[in-house]
Amino acid sequence: MKHNGAALAHDPTNIIIAGVGGQGNIMASQLLGKLLVTKGFEVIIGETYGASQRGGSVMSHLRVAGKGGISPIIPKGKAHYIIALEPAEALRVMGEYGNPDVRVLSNTRPIYPVDVSTGALDYPDLDNLKKIITDHAKETFFVDATDIALRVKTPILANIIMLGAFAQWGVVPLSVDEFKEAIRQSVPEKHLKKNIEAFEEGMRALAAS
Amino acid sequence: MSYLSKDSPGEVNLLMGNEAIARGAIEAGVAFASAYPGNPSSEIITVLGSLAQELGIYVEWSTNEKVAVEAAAGASYAGLRSICAMKQNGLNVASDFISNAVLTGVGPGGMVLIVADDPGGISSSNEEDTRYFSRLLEIPLLEPAGFQEAKDMTAFAFKLSEETGLIVMIRSVTRISHGRGNVVYSKIEKGNKKARFDTGRTVLAFPVPWTHKILHDKMAVIKDKFEESDFNRYEGPKGADLVVVTSGAAYLYTKEALGLLGLSDRVGVLKLGTTFPLPEDFITRGLKGAKKVLVAEEVIPFLEASVKEAYANHVKDLGVIEFYGKASGHIPRENELSPDIMAQAIAGLTGTGYVPVDPAYQAEIRGLSLPNSPYRALTFCAGCPHRATYWDLKKALKLDGRDGFIVGDIGCYTIGLGPQGYSMLRTTHAMGSGSGLATGLGQLKTFGLDQPVLAVSGDSTFYHSVIPALINAAHHESNFTMVVLDNSTTAMTGAQPHSGSDTGAMGIPAHGLSIEKICESLGAKVRVLDPFDVDKSVQSIYDTIQDDEGIKVIIMRQECCLYRLKKDEKRYLMKIDETRCLGDACGCNRLCTRVFKCPGIIWDRAGKVARIDEVICNGCGVCTDICPEGAIIREVNHEA
Ligand code: SF4
Ligand code: SF4
Numbered sequence: 111m112k113h114n115g116a117a118l119a120h121d122p123t124n125i126i127i128a129g130v131g132g133q134g135n136i137m138a139s140q141l142l143g144k145l146l147v148t149k150g151f152e153v154i155i156g157e158t159y160g161a162s163q164r165g166g167s168v169m170s171h172l173r174v175a176g177k178g179g180i181s182p183i184i185p186k187g188k189a190h191y192i193i194a195l196e197p198a199e200a201l202r203v204m205g206e207y208g209n210p211d212v213r214v215l216s217n218t219r220p221i222y223p224v225d226v227s228t229g230a231l232d233y234p235d236l237d238n239l240k241k242i243i244t245d246h247a248k249e250t251f252f253v254d255a256t257d258i259a260l261r262v263k264t265p266i267l268a269n270i271i272m273l274g275a276f277a278q279w280g281v282v283p284l285s286v287d288e289f290k291e292a293i294r295q296s297v298p299e300k301h302l303k304k305n306i307e308a309f310e311e312g313m314r315a316l317a318a319s
Numbered sequence: 320m321s322y323l324s325k326d327s328p329g330e331v332n333l334l335m336g337n338e339a340i341a342r343g344a345i346e347a348g349v350a351f352a353s354a355y356p357g358n359p360s361s362e363i364i365t366v367l368g369s370l371a372q373e374l375g376i377y378v379e380w381s382t383n384e385k386v387a388v389e390a391a392a393g394a395s396y397a398g399l400r401s402i403c404a405m406k407q408n409g410l411n412v413a414s415d416f417i418s419n420a421v422l423t424g425v426g427p428g429g430m431v432l433i434v435a436d437d438p439g440g441i442s443s444s445n446e447e448d449t450r451y452f453s454r455l456l457e458i459p460l461l462e463p464a465g466f467q468e469a470k471d472m473t474a475f476a477f478k479l480s481e482e483t484g485l486i487v488m489i490r491s492v493t494r495i496s497h498g499r500g501n502v503v504y505s506k507i508e509k510g511n512k513k514a515r516f517d518t519g520r521t522v523l524a525f526p527v528p529w530t531h532k533i534l535h536d537k538m539a540v541i542k543d544k545f546e547e548s549d550f551n552r553y554e555g556p557k558g559a560d561l562v563v564v565t566s567g568a569a570y571l572y573t574k575e576a577l578g579l580l581g582l583s584d585r586v587g588v589l590k591l592g593t594t595f596p597l598p599e600d601f602i603t604r605g606l607k608g609a610k611k612v613l614v615a616e617e618v619i620p621f622l623e624a625s626v627k628e629a630y631a632n633h634v635k636d637l638g639v640i641e642f643y644g645k646a647s648g649h650i651p652r653e654n655e656l657s658p659d660i661m662a663q664a665i666a667g668l669t670g671t672g673y674v675p676v677d678p679a680y681q682a683e684i685r686g687l688s689l690p691n692s693p694y695r696a697l698t699f700c701a702g703c704p705h706r707a708t709y710w711d712l713k714k715a716l717k718l719d720g721r722d723g724f725i726v727g728d729i730g731c732y733t734i735g736l737g738p739q740g741y742s743m744l745r746t747t748h749a750m751g752s753g754s755g756l757a758t759g760l761g762q763l764k765t766f767g768l769d770q771p772v773l774a775v776s777g778d779s780t781f782y783h784s785v786i787p788a789l790i791n792a793a794h795h796e797s798n799f800t801m802v803v804l805d806n807s808t809t810a811m812t813g814a815q816p817h818s819g820s821d822t823g824a825m826g827i828p829a830h831g832l833s834i835e836k837i838c839e840s841l842g843a844k845v846r847v848l849d850p851f852d853v854d855k856s857v858q859s860i861y862d863t864i865q866d867d868e869g870i871k872v873i874i875m876r877q878e879c880c881l882y883r884l885k886k887d888e889k890r891y892l893m894k895i896d897e898t899r900c901l902g903d904a905c906g907c908n909r910l911c912t913r914v915f916k917c918p919g920i921i922w923d924r925a926g927k928v929a930r931i932d933e934v935i936c937n938g939c940g941v942c943t944d945i946c947p948e949g950a951i952i953r954e955v956n957h958e959a
Pocket of ligand 2: 164698699700702703704705731806810811879880881882
């Protein structure tokens with residue numbers, strides 16, 4: 111398989127995009143996956159959603175290979191990158207797929223599980239949560255994606271902001287222009303401007319952190 | 320033009336497994352497609368429906384799976400290639416027709432049946448393994464072990480069906496159907512689009528022993544084809560000591576596990592794509608020289624039993640082989656497999672070890688992750704009408720005080736079994752089962768049953784299988800209240816239209832059938848309520864269950880908020896008047912958060928008040944009516 115000259119840091123590269131139902135996980139994993147296929151890589155995405163529109167955890171396993179041999183499930187402890195749209199989900203995923211070399215990019219805005227919103231359980235202390243993640247990853251970035259998205263009154267754009275941050279991170283062989291082109295192709299015309307702006311906000315947020 | 324309908328042989332696309340199946344059907348020149356939605360199979364028909372006009376094909380969401388499979392067979396009899404898709408539960412419904420169609424054969428147009436199983440029950444009420452249906456009903460079975468095969472097998476299945484006149488079944492699983500991977504396109508065949516029923520032919524299964532014999536002769540031909548099929552292959556060293564026999568997603572996990580263990584050149588893999596009738600000679604060749612065989616598959620030991628049977632038939636050629644798998648306890652009998660399960664199983668049999676991560680790191684991160692990533696219980700979406708309906712039902716039953724109860728079935732409203740639906744729902748089985756149970760329970764007055772009996776179903780389920788139960792109830796004058804939770808879509812599976820919708824799968828107008836008219840024609844007393852109007856709904860439900868003569872139908876009508884939100888903005892902008900919120904002192908101990916439980920309202924422990932989470936709240940406005948202190952304020956959203 112030819113990869114247009116670009117190289118993968120790991121073969122396969124294992125990326126987990128984690129979040130809560132309705133956060134736009136699948137949109138992000140699909141956009142990234144399609145882009146990598148056009149670059150000549152073999153991609154497999156495994157989605158775990160089931161009935162998770164209804165408040166459950168959602169996880170996309172995005173795997174990129176130069177030479178195949180991959181399945182839709184990343185083996186335990188083998189994630190290279192975790193993109194979390196919600197901070198407790200970052201840690202949940204680390205518990206299963208983390209390793210001392212894992213790199214994490216996480217949104218900071220909690221989405222409360224229903225048992226937390228009812229007051230039956232506590233949400234973990236956010237600073238402590240960030241510290242645990244940071245202490246157990248090789249590299250960690252936190253981006254206030256939802257808060258940035260709320261400024262333009264469109265919280266759903268948090269996933270595009272996170273994608274912008276991911277692009278800025280530069281861990282997959284894809285250029286910023288290629289990301290933008292992929293957004294152009296997958297977002298309806300009337301939402302395009304907002305999406306591109308959100309993407310750029312995400313890039314800036316990472317650069318500033 | 321969609322990326323799925325481009326006639327661009329050689330092009331590589333990232334396709335969802337279900338899209339790959341749809342693309343395979345398109346490449347084969349399919350003309351007719353039908354299904355009842357059910358995850359993980361739904362996207363096949365959604366995709367074909369969205370392309371129907373462009374491709375000049377017919378696509379429908381049928382009323383249920385039996386009708387869907389019959390409709391597709393009808394098209395086949397008229398010479399058109401047809402496809403029918405369903406989830407595992409659906410095959411139970413459709414099997415009655417299929418068990419006859421294997422004897423009659425289908426028509427000159429090939430017919431392919433796609434069944435997507437859900438090992439682990441990720442979005443299902445069971446993890447039924449439908450592969451046994453292929454043996455029970457005697458249908459040729461293919462199992463794709465990846466995305467490319469999902470496409471290629473679908474196209475192949477049409478050819479095989481046409482050559483033999485039999486329905487060909489493809490069994491997918493969630494990880495294939497809902498996963499995505501690279502798929503290389505082939506040419507799109509035009510396919511016959513001219514329908515004609517040959518009146519010179521009578522489609523019949525009699526005399527049964529004779530048609531059954533014909534079926535067996537065809538199966539022998541198919542077995543010979545399967546012996547040569549490229550979907551079966553041996554990978555790895557010749558004469559390996561250990562050979563893993565596998566199919567479907569388990570093949571992908573096996574390959575990955577061998578890579579993780581560095582054993583790809585020591586262990587053989589016998590990958591089977593055609594698993595009924597079994598290509599025994601091919602398998603015998605693959606097992607030659609093996610001392611140990613591990614059979615890797617998900618859920619039921621279907622392949623394990625068949626391969627052992629084949630071994631018994633060829634034992635003279637093969638000598639002593641030890642079999643491992645589910646019977647030996649090396650492969651679990653429940654749930655999905657994974658690369659890790661396969662790595663441990665193979666490591667155990669080869670005496671190698673598998674340690675994926677530094678155990679000290681793993682123990683530490685697991686120990687920290689568990690208490691710091693709180694469990695996310697399934698709940699109704701914020702603003703879901705079902706939460707309001709269960710709230711209304713709960714209040715009405717409490718007012719009534721005779722220990723009334725609710726039986727039901729599957730759909731988003733099944734969440735009513737748990738605390739998110741106030742544990743109002745008492746049973747859940749198959750589609751429409753609540754109404755069936757209720758017709759029986761509604762007859763038990765003479766045996767002393769004096770509790771009000773209620774059944775719930777969704778609107779899509781109403782058409783799928785509640786109607787026959789209601790007819791039974793009307794005919795026998797059973798006494799219960801049928802509550803139809805009408806959110807105007809098939810919400811659980813991704814908002815497909817149903818028989819009540821005014822557009823169908825192809826996006827063109829359809830004749831939407833009225834639930835109330837159907838019920839009235841059966842002599843039921845019908846009320847239509849808005850679950851968001853709490854006081855009125857509680858009173859009406861209460862009044863209805865006081866009437867203990869015959870069937871009563873209550874339609875709780877309010878659009879699914881998830882899909883309404885895609886169309887417009889929040890109906891209300893919500894806020895909490897902190898001066899009025901009583902917090903812990905609230906009459907019922909935080910009625911809104913602790914009892915009503917909409918995730919859009921959160922309990923702020925530090926501030927000791929309820930708050931609206933503006934990201935989660937969908938602005939239905941119901942909680943305003945819940946709060947006895949009037950602390951939850953709703954304002955009409957003028958942007959909506
Ligand atoms: S208005 Fe109230 S009940 Fe409706 S979604 Fe918002 S918080 Fe939930
Ligand atoms: S998808 Fe619709 S019906 Fe299902 S829980 Fe959400 S709002 Fe309710």
